[in-house]
Every structure is written in structure tokens, then in C-alpha cells.
Amino acid sequence: MSTLRFTKDHEWVRFDGTVATIGITEHAQTTLGDIVFVELPEPGRDLAEGEACAVVESVKAASDVYAPVAGRVTEANAALAEDPALANRSAEDEGWFFRMIPADAKAIEALMDADDYAAHVAAL
Amino acid sequence: MTHDDASTHGDASLAATPLDALHRALGARMVGFAGYAMPVQYPAGILAEHRQCRTAAALFDVSHMGQALLHGAAADAALERLVPGDMLGLRPGRQRYTLLMHEAGGILDDIMVSRLEAGRLFLVLNASRKAADLAQIGAALPAGVRLEPLPDRALLAVQGPAAATVMARLAPAAAALGFMAVAEASIAGTACLVSRSGYTGEDGFELSVPAEAAERVARTLLDQPEIAPAGLGARDSLRLEAGLCLYGADIDETTNPVEAGLTWVLGKRRRVAWDFPGAPAVRAALEDGPARRRVGLRPDGRAPARAGTAIIGRGGETVGHVTSGGFSPTLNVPIAMGYVRADHAADGTTLALRVRGADLPAHVVPLPFVPHRYVR
Numbered sequence: 001m002s003t004l005r006f007t008k009d010h011e012w013v014r015f016d017g018t019v020a021t022i023g024i025t026e027h028a029q030t031t032l033g034d035i036v037f038v039e040l041p042e043p044g045r046d047l048a049e050g051e052a053c054a055v056v057e058s059v060k061a062a063s064d065v066y067a068p069v070a071g072r073v074t075e076a077n078a079a080l081a082e083d084p085a086l087a088n089r090s091a092e093d094e095g096w097f098f099r100m101i102p103a104d105a106k107a108i109e110a111l112m113d114a115d116d117y118a119a120h121v122a123a124l
Numbered sequence: 125m126t127h128d129d130a131s132t133h134g135d136a137s138l139a140a141t142p143l144d145a146l147h148r149a150l151g152a153r154m155v156g157f158a159g160y161a162m163p164v165q166y167p168a169g170i171l172a173e174h175r176q177c178r179t180a181a182a183l184f185d186v187s188h189m190g191q192a193l194l195h196g197a198a199a200d201a202a203l204e205r206l207v208p209g210d211m212l213g214l215r216p217g218r219q220r221y222t223l224l225m226h227e228a229g230g231i232l233d234d235i236m237v238s239r240l241e242a243g244r245l246f247l248v249l250n251a252s253r254k255a256a257d258l259a260q261i262g263a264a265l266p267a268g269v270r271l272e273p274l275p276d277r278a279l280l281a282v283q284g285p286a287a288a289t290v291m292a293r294l295a296p297a298a299a300a301l302g303f304m305a306v307a308e309a310s311i312a313g314t315a316c317l318v319s320r321s322g323y324t325g326e327d328g329f330e331l332s333v334p335a336e337a338a339e340r341v342a343r344t345l346l347d348q349p350e351i352a353p354a355g356l357g358a359r360d361s362l363r364l365e366a367g368l369c370l371y372g373a374d375i376d377e378t379t380n381p382v383e384a385g386l387t388w389v390l391g392k393r394r395r396v397a398w399d400f401p402g403a404p405a406v407r408a409a410l411e412d413g414p415a416r417r418r419v420g421l422r423p424d425g426r427a428p429a430r431a432g433t434a435i436i437g438r439g440g441e442t443v444g445h446v447t448s449g450g451f452s453p454t455l456n457v458p459i460a461m462g463y464v465r466a467d468h469a470a471d472g473t474t475l476a477l478r479v480r481g482a483d484l485p486a487h488v489v490p491l492p493f494v495p496h497r498y499v500r
Contacts, residue, residue: 033165033169033170033357034169034170034171036171036428036451036458037426037427037428037451037458039427039480055480057427057428057451058170059170059171059174059357059361059450059451059453060164060170060357060450061430062428062430
């Protein structure tokens with residue numbers, strides 16, 4: 001059973017107890033529009049919580065993606081780098097950005113759950 | 125993730141175009157641009173709207189742009205005191221692109237001028253500059269020449285290879301226009317001022333329409349099977365592919381027409397008399413060669429380089445900056461324009477673009493990125 005959490009900056013985190021998978025939310029991809037480029041963190045990179053660690057570019061503009069929690073990157077989504085529009089078509093599944101081992105698993109629990117995130121988006 | 129999309133929710137300071145309700149009914153995402161609430165895209169999205177314009181036809185609302193008439197037998201001579209183009213030689217029914225010039229040789233605005241008849245010129249001005257332009261033009265007029273702003277007119281652009289097919293159906297008189305020609309034509313029972321021009325690199329038309337009839341005309345156009353609406357996002361990627369300057373980005377008060385690659389706007393007679401504002405600086409740039417030039421830039425990789433990106437020369441020194449940059453939906457690669465030191469401006473020159481601290485290789489390429497397909 002994995003845990004799904006969200007950040008106020010519109011990242012999602014799916015945690016299986018060991019590895020956390022991070023992407024941008026459906027709301028984020030809709031707002032950005034057509035995604036044409038992503039820059040993903042290298043495996044092995046240590047991230048601080050809130051660190052800008054990936055870039056997503058739509059036709060219009062570039063946006064940063066932040067590390068939801070501290071940890072070490074284990075994998076970047078090569079399929080997404082090859083086909084950035086995957087983040088439009090499948091934002092919360094195949095269009096994941098990177099995977100990491102969190103420094104503190106409890107930090108993930110502390111993020112917003114789906115209901116809290118839905119309320120956050122509704123209030124924008 | 126953060127973004128800087130300027131939503132218009134509850135922003136009462138923005139002006140609405142006559143098509144505001146139509147944009148919202150079509151599901152447009154509205155943003156603030158030059159003081160107006162404008163559609164940046166519709167539900168189809170920027171890439172689809174861009175391709176719609178390149179493959180069929182797109183309808184753009186550009187009613188934020190300024191429109192005005194200049195009346196009087198000496199209207200052309202009066203305007204020539206402000207621009208480097210040949211206005212006296214502009215024949216009735218013809219349109220010309222020209223520049224309002226700064227005394228130091230910079231550009232105050234790029235504008236379209238049409239001669240409707242002997243003593244009547246029609247001007248189209250950039251939205252961000254129209255107040256300043258109207259003040260400047262108004263202050264420069266002699267007795268007998270009168271400036272009439274037209275705030276109650278909408279401006280629609282129909283652009284794309286199928287635009288002429290649509291116009292032949294709705295307004296045969298307009299479809300017969302040559303490139304950069306203007307005429308009155310009736311569309312959906314409304315007298316419109318139509319020009320065969322645009323800002324996409326495609327064949328197309330711009331329609332000046334009374335505000336109260338704008339939605340009817342727009343809906344008639346959208347009812348045509350070739351046409352779908354497109355927003356400012358696609359307009360920007362289309363004009364960048366076409367290598368066309370955006371005022372405030374690629375040209376402004378600090379850029380002169382020679383370095384901007386707009387030497388062709390200088391009228392032959394004006395290049396003999398040198399009698400327009402900023403003429404000494406423009407003449408010097410022409411005779412000595414400009415210190416920098418506007419060029420097309422093609423990043424070798426996939427990362428777009430946005431406006432403001434530093435351009436790095438062979439020796440590691442900064443040789444210029446990107447002024448417009450993004451992604452080309454037609455070529456499926458990033459493209460940009462910018463100014464570089466003249467010794468780095470030759471086609472094929474290898475440069476680097478400093479994106480997020482990394483120097484990414486790029487090459488100088490000829491403009492436009494996508495060939496123009498104007499009617500001939």
C-alpha cells in the first residue's frame with residue numbers, strides 16, 4: 001500500500017515505504033499547457049527539502065519543480081525526457097519526473113493528502 | 125512547481141475587448157496583456173492553435189491594438205516627420221510597415237499605415253504603445269491634419285493557408301486583395317476595413333470592425349469549417365517562427381532599425397534626405413556597420429532559451445542576449461532571436477546560451493525559421 005501526498009507547489013509524491021516517486025499534478029499540467037521540455041535531476045544527487053531540482057517548460061514559460069522532502073535521487077524518468085508531453089497525457093502516472101530515497105519517511109506523511117490538496121487548488 | 129501565469133480572476137483594472145464574452149464562452153484562459161484581458165489560449169492549447177494556423181486558418185482577437193485615422197491633405201507629409209518610410213509614395217489601397225523613431229535612432233513603436241484615400245491614412249499601433257503614440261503623433265500635426273483615435277473598433281486577424289478560401293466565401297472583394305493591400309468589404313452584413321497582412325508569416329487578413337458588430341463577425345468566421353480560435357500564445361510562437369519582431373522584446377527605444385535588420389523600412393528618398401528623427405544615428409549604423417545585429421538562434425539541444433538569456437562567444441565572453449525565445453511547434457525544436465556582437469552574427473556561427481548556469485551550444489541561423497507564405 002503506497003502513500004500519495006501533494007505539495008502546495010503542485011507536486012505529487014507516491015511513497016511505497018522505500019522509494020518516493022515525484023511528478024506534477026493534473027492541475028499543474030492543465031495550468032502549464034503544452035509541455036515541450038523537462039530537465040530532470042541526476043541520480044545520486046542529494047536534495048534539500050524545497051530545493052529547485054527539475055524544470056518543466058511549456059510553450060509559454062519555464063517553471064521549477066521542487067523537492068517535496070529531502071533525500072537522494074535514484075532515478076529520472078527517461079521516457080519523460082524523451083517525450084515531455086507525457087506529463088500532459090499522464091501527469092500523475094507515466095509522466096512522473098524522478099524517484100528518490102527520502103531522508104526522513106515521516107516528512108512525506110506530513111505533506112497534504114488528496115482532500116487537503118483539492119481544497120488548496122479550489123482556493124486558488 | 126511554480127508558474128507566473130497572470131490570471132485575470134477579479135482583476136477589474138484590465139480593459140475588456142469587444143470579444144471578451146465570446147472568449148470566455150469559448151473557454152479561453154484569459155491573462156493580462158498591455159492592460160487588457162486577453163485570451164492566451166483556448167481549450168485546444170497553444171500547440172494545436174499554432175498548427176491550426178499553419179495548416180488551415182485561425183482567428184485571433186487583436187482588438188487591444190490601437191487604431192486611428194489621420195485626416196488631411198498633408199497627413200502623409202505630417203507622418204513622414206515621425207517615421208523613416210516613404211508615406212508620400214504610399215498609394216491608395218496600399219499598406220506599409222513603418223517605425224515611429226526616437227531622436228537618438230531608437231524605435232518608439234512599429235506600426236502599420238494604410239492609405240484609404242488621398243487625405244486619409246489608417247494606423248494600427250501596438251497596444252502597449254498606443255497612448256504614447258497617439259500623444260506623439262497628435263503633438264506633431266500641422267494645421268489641417270487631424271488625428272482621430274478609433275477606440276470603438278475591434279481588430280480581428282484571420283491567418284493561415286485557408287484564410288483566402290474563407291474570405292472568398294464571405295467577402296469576395298477582400299479575397300481579391302494583394303499582399304499589403306486594403307479595402308472596405310462587407311462581412312456578415314458589417315462594413316469592415318480589411319487588409320491582406322498579419323503577424324504569423326502566413327497569408328491572411330486583418331479586419332477592423334465596429335465594436336458592436338465584432339462578435340457577430342467573429343462568430344460568422346468561427347462558423348467556417350476552416351477556422352478555429354487561437355490566442356496570444358500561438359500568436360507569439362507563430363511570429364517567432366516567422367522571425368517577426370515583438371515591440372518591447374526585439375525592438376525598443378534602445379535598438380536602431382539597422383541592427384534590428386529593418387533597414388528595408390527606410391524609404392529610398394528618406395535615405396537621401398536623412399530627414400527623419402534619429403537619422404544621424406541610423407545613417408552612422410548603416411555606413412559604419414552596426415555594433416550588434418539581430419539574429420536567429422537555434423539551440424543544438426532541446427532546452428528552450430527564453431528572453432534575457434546571455435549569449436556567450438567563443439572566448440567565453442558575453443556577446444549578446446536573447447530577446448525572444450521559445451519552442452517552434454512547426455520544427456519541433458527550440459528557437460530564439462537575439463542581438464549579438466556584429467563579429468558573431470554570421471550564419472553558422474557557434475555560440476552558447478547560458479541557461480540556468482549551463483552554457484548550451486547553439487548556432488546562428490537565417491531568419492525566418494519557417495518560410496513566409498504571403499500571397500504574391
